[in-house]
Amino acid sequence: MTEQRKTTIKYEISFIEPQAHYAEVTLTLNGFETDFLDLKMPVWTPGSYLVREFSRHVEGFHTETSDAASIQHEKISKNTWRIFNNGKNAVVKYRLYGFETSVRTNFIDDSHAFISPAGTFFYVDGLIDHASTVHIDLPGYWTKISTGLPEIEHHTFKAENFDILYDSPFEIGNxxxxxxxxxxxxxxxxxxxxxxxxxxxxxxxxxxxxxxxxxxxxxxxxxxxxxxxxxxxxxxxxxxxxxxxxxxxxxxxxxxxxxxxxxxxxxxxxxxxxWNVKRLRPAPLGPFDYEQENYTSLLWIMEGFTSYYDNLITYRCDFRDEEDYLQTLAQEFNLVYNRPGYALQSAGLSSFDTWIKQYRPDENSANTSISYYNKGAILSVALDLKIIAESKGEKRLDDVLKAAYEQFYLKEQRGFEEAEFQALAEEVSGVDLSEIFRAVYANGELDYNKYFNSVGYELIDLLAENKTLSLGIRTANNDTRIIIKGVDRNSSAWKAGLNVNDEIIGINGVRLDPAGRELEQVLQHGELGQIIEILIARDGIIRTIAVPLAYSDKKSIQIRRNTSAKEAEKVLGKLWLKR
Structure with a gap:
């Protein structure tokens, strides 16, 4: 019986033409006693829920043995290359193009290189738990490498498995x-x-x-x-x-x-x-399937809770005063309520549909969807205030998160299901939270003022009595042309048939000037129900559309102290915003 050889996976990245946005990658596979190996590149990167098809940036894929003899290979799917190593050590070489300025994709130029591992490194099919090393061949004009991976040798870093590798980007430069x-x-x-x-x-x-x-x-x-x-x-x-x-x-x-x-x-x-998502996480968010979407309805917890806490933490750290903090919190409500899509898409559905909606906005997105970041944040503050109020200040959302982290991550080392997260939250707080958790999947709105009032604050709409006239459109000045960029669902413009990309040429027989002042004049001095004639150009064809003026339904939410609050409520409010 022969002893099985130790298998190793080693990468080396070099930069011959960074000014042209290329990196060169060499993958060395030693000890694999198989007829062939399937190398797969992820189609998405954790934390950014969109199939991005990273393999489209791979060029010049070449395979050979460790002594430079040619090895046959073939591409068998959009992100899979099969190499016929026949039990031999294999060397895979390819070039990678990177020129997208984002936090989730490769960017390479003559000043620095940002390497996003999911869009850079292949894994061997079935061996996602295999360790690997990455060596950076640092060119003379760059001096530094920043990464979360441990450095085991000079410019060589080790990942215990590919989940860790894909979660450890590299910044290379000066x-x-x-x-x-x-x-x-x-x-x-x-x-x-x-x-x-x-x-x-x-x-x-x-x-x-x-x-x-x-x-x-x-x-x-x-x-x-x-x-x-x-x-x-x-x-x-x-x-x-x-x-x-x-x-x-x-x-x-x-x-x-x-x-x-x-x-x-x-x-x-x-x-x-x-903590929140990298360790405390819903069950579907790890271990990951890097070849397809990983669905969950719980991003409203992972991103929504985080969006609630980020501003709250800067308040607790004394970077913001109370007025500033309440304004930033109110903005979460405004971002939800001023999107007509909030009546159509729940926080849970927004989470589930992130793969097709969140990262692919179009001209109609505001009419069909919301962000689980903003909607999750306002659900989070409802949970926090309800817990504070009904526990008489003994508990708050902080206690729920700490307990969930200890239970599901530190103790059980697994992802959670929504029902058990709710059960734990209610056990820790001693409060029935079912009303808020049901609202996660409802299109209607909670009475958020009930929660704010319970701690001595109130949520008001400054535009509730406002009678501002509106067509329900958003425009932009494009080289002195006024172009419609958005049409709100059920607005007068929506019902009359104005479209995105229509150029507004004139109103009521008067040509618009480049600043669109005539439109503003009509809205300021018109009357409810008044019909205005809008001359537009649509795909080169001139036409007139009659649109009635209507009142704007936009909101301007403000959160402030409730002057009629009871003393006990004021005490709870101080606990909520305790530094």
Whole structure:
């Protein structure tokens, strides 16, 4: 009986033509005593729920033995290459194009390379649990590598399995790097693209965020963590990973209070995911199937809870005052209520349909859908306030999250089902939360004021009595032409037949000027039900459409202290917004 050879999977990335946005990848497969191996590239990346077809960027796929003899291969599906190694060690070489500026896709140029592993590395079919190493052949003009993977040799990093590899991006270049000590845990900060940030201030503020979030969850699972920020002229966003995050910001955002607080909120959001989704997670979100959609109706918990807490944490860290915090919370309500789609799509359905809707917005998306980020946030505040009020301040949502993390991740090491998450939440809080959990799948709205009133606050619509006239359209000035970019469902424009991409030429026989002032005049001085004649060009054809003026149904939600609140309610409100 022959002893089975040890199998190894090794990658090497080099950069011959970064200015043309290419990386070269060499994959060495040793010890596989099989006739053939199927190499698969993921079609999506965890945390960004869209099939992106990363294999479309693979070029020049070539296979050979370790002594450079040719090996036959064939492509058998959109993301699968079969190599006929016949028990021999195999070397696979391919080029990878990357030129998409996002936190979830490869970007390579002569200044730096951002490597998103799901769009870069093949896994061997059936061996997702196999360990691998990645060696970066660092060119002389770059000096630094930032990644959450441990470095086992000079510029060589190890992943215990492909789930870890696909959750560990690489930033390669000349980024500004420094280390922040947070309760004895090193947190590397890597700034790419310059910026007007203050290192000392940023260090102190991130330490506060890490401390507050660790307090909420009870423990920190990290030995080390990496923040990578890509600074652009204009950008905002982030993607969470197991022990790192990739952020996008504007390089001049750090000296203005509003934009800096927004950046800190982004930091708080992505770091909160260290627990909420990367460890505490719904059952379908791991282990992953990297070849197709992984459906769950619970992203309203994973992203919605996180969207509620990110602003709350910046308030608790004293970056925002109460007025500022309440404005940011009210904005979540406005973002939901001012999308006509909120009457059609529930938070649960929004979560489930993220694969076809969230990352593929079109001109009608506002009429058909909502975001589980915003809707989840307002459901989260309802849960928090209900728990605080009915437990007389003894419990709050913090306690539920900590208990769920300890139960499902630390103790049972598994994903949860929705029913058991609700059951645990009710057990920990001692409060019946069924009304809110039912609302997750309902199109109607909860009486959110009931929850705010219970802690001495109120939610009001500043436009409730407003009689502003509206057509229900959104326009943009395109090279002096006024173009319709959105038409609200059931608005007068919707019913009359105005379309997205129509060019508005004139109103009531008067040509529009490039600023569209005639339209504003009609809306300001017209009367309810008045018919206006709108001259449009649609696909080069001129026509007139009669549209009646109607009142706007837009809302402007504000959250403020309830002056008629009872003393006990005010006490609970202080507990809610306790720093």
């Amino acid at each position: 980024q500004d790097v420094w280390t922040i000590d947070c309760n004895g845990i090193p947190h590397e900060f890597a700034m790419v693209g310059g910026g007007n940030y203050d290192k000392d201030q940023l260090t102190a503020d991130v330490q506060k965020i890490v401390a507050e979030e660790t307090r909420i969850w009870g423990s920190n699972p990290n030995d080390r963590y990496v923040f990578v920020t890509h600074n652009y002229q204009q950008a905002y966003g982030g993607l969470e990973h197991l022990n790192s995050t990739i952020l996008a910001s504007s390089r001049n955002a750090y000296q203005q209070k509003l934009s800096y607080n927004n950046y800190l909120t982004l930091v708080a959001h992505e770091y909160f995911h260290l």
